[in-house]
Amino acid sequence: GAVVSQHPSRVICKSGTSVKIECRSLDFQATTMFWYRQFPKKSLMLMATSNEGSKATYEQGVEKDKFLINHASLTLSTLTVTSAHPEDSSFYICSARPGTANSPLHFGNGTRLTVT
Amino acid sequence: GNSVTQMEGPVTLSEEAFLTINCTYTATGYPSLFWYVQYPGEGLQLLLKATKADDKGSNKGFEATYRKETTSFHLEKGSVQVSDSAVYFCALSGDSSYKLIFGSGTRLLVRP
Numbered sequence: 001g002a003v004v005s006q007h008p009s010r011v012i013c014k015s016g017t018s019v020k021i022e023c024r025s026l027d028f029q030a031t032t033m034f035w036y037r038q039f040p041k042k043s044l045m046l047m048a049t050s051n052e053g054s055k056a057t058y059e060q061g062v063e064k065d066k067f068l069i070n071h072a073s074l075t076l077s078t079l080t081v082t083s084a085h086p087e088d089s090s091f092y093i094c095s096a097r098p099g100t101a102n103s104p105l106h107f108g109n110g111t112r113l114t115v116t
Numbered sequence: 117g118n119s120v121t122q123m124e125g126p127v128t129l130s131e132e133a134f135l136t137i138n139c140t141y142t143a144t145g146y147p148s149l150f151w152y153v154q155y156p157g158e159g160l161q162l163l164l165k166a167t168k169a170d171d172k173g174s175n176k177g178f179e180a181t182y183r184k185e186t187t188s189f190h191l192e193k194g195s196v197q198v199s200d201s202a203v204y205f206c207a208l209s210g211d212s213s214y215k216l217i218f219g220s221g222t223r224l225l226v227r228p
Contacts, residue, residue, distance in 0.1 A: 006159070034215070043205065043220040044160075093159050095216075104150060105209075105216055109159040 003027055004096050006108025013084055013115055021079045021111045023094030029074035030096035034105065035067075038091040047092075050077040084115040118143040122206050122219035129196055129226050137191040137222045139180075139206035147208040149173075149182050149189040150216070154203045163191075163204070196226045 003026040013019050023033055031052045036044040048069055049057040056069035066088075068080040077096075081088055093110040123138040141149065148167045152160040164173030169184035178193045189206060206219040 004159075043218045046215060046217075049215070095160075104162045104165055106162070107152075107160040 004094065004106045004108040006094055006111055008111060009109060010112045011114070013113070015085055015115055016083055018080055018082045019084055019113060021081075021092055021094075021113075023077045023079070023096070023108055025075045025096045025098070025106075028096075028098035030077075030098065031074060033071060033077040033094055033096045035069065035077075035079050036093045036095065038093060038110070044093065047079075052077075081113065084113070086115045089113055089115045118147065118208060118210055118217050120206050120208055120217055120219035122222050124220070125203075125223040127222060127224050129224070131198055131226055131228055132195045133226075135191070135193040135196045135200075135224065137204055137206075137224070139189045139191065139219060141187050141189065141206075141208050143187075143208055143210060145210065147210050149180070150207045150209070151178070151180055151189070151191050152205045152207060152218075154205065154221070156202070160205065196224070198226045198228055200224060201226045 005024045005026050007022045033050040035047045037047050038044045046059050047062045050069045050071040052071045052074055058064045071077040091110050091112050095105040095107045097105050119142045121140050150165045151163040153163045154160050164175040166173040166182035169182050172181045180189050180191045203221045203223045205221045207216045209216050
C-alpha cells in the first residue's frame with residue numbers, strides 16, 4: 001500500500017534555531033501533501049496544504065514565515081520551523097493522497113519536536 | 117463550516133467488551149467519513165471509511181455506518197482486545213476538498 005515516510009522521527013533543538021522535517025511519498029506521486037500539528041491530548045490541526053511547484057496554502061492563524069513549506073518534487077515536501085521557540089514543541093505529521101479525491105490520506109509516523 | 121464531534125475519552129474497557137465510540141458531523145454536501153487510529157508514538161493509520169450514505173466501513177473487527185439522517189458515523193467493535201488500545205479519530209473530507217477535518221480523538225484503554 002501507499003507509504004509516507006517522515007524524517008526525523010524525533011528532534012531536539014535549541015531555542016532560536018531552525019529545524020527541517022521531510023515528508024516523502026515512497027511509492028506514489030503526490031502533487032498535494034498536508035502538514036498537521038498535534039498538541040498533547042488534542043486533535044490534529046491542519047497547518048497548511050503543500051502544493052508541488054507552487055506556494056503552500058496556509059490555514060488561518062498559521063504563520064507562513066515561521067513554518068516554511070517547500071514542495072520541490074512530486075515525492076517530497078519539507079516543513080522548516082524557523083527560529084524555533086519552546087511553544088513550537090509539538091508532534092508534526094504529514095500526509096499525502098495517492099490517486100483521486102476519493103483515495104484516503106496516508107500519514108507519516110510524525111516528528112516529535114522539542115525546543116529547549 | 118465542516119466539523120466533527122467525538123465523545124470524550126478516555127474509554128476504559130475490559131478485554132472482550134463491546135465498544136462504541138460516538139461521532140457526529142456537520143457538513144455541507146456529501147462528505148466522505150473516516151476513522152483513523154493512532155497507536156502510541158506513531159502516526160495515524162486509516163482504520164475504515166465510508167463515502168456515501170448507508171455505506172458500512174469495516175476492518176479488523178471494527179465497523180461504522182454512514183448515517184446521513186443522524187449525521188453520525190459511530191465506531192463499534194464487538195469484542196475489544198488489549199492491542200486495540202489507542203487513540204481513535206473520526207474525520208471527514210468535503211466533497212470538493214482534499215482536506216481532512218478531524219474530531220478531537222478518543223483514547224481507548226483495554227485492560228486484560
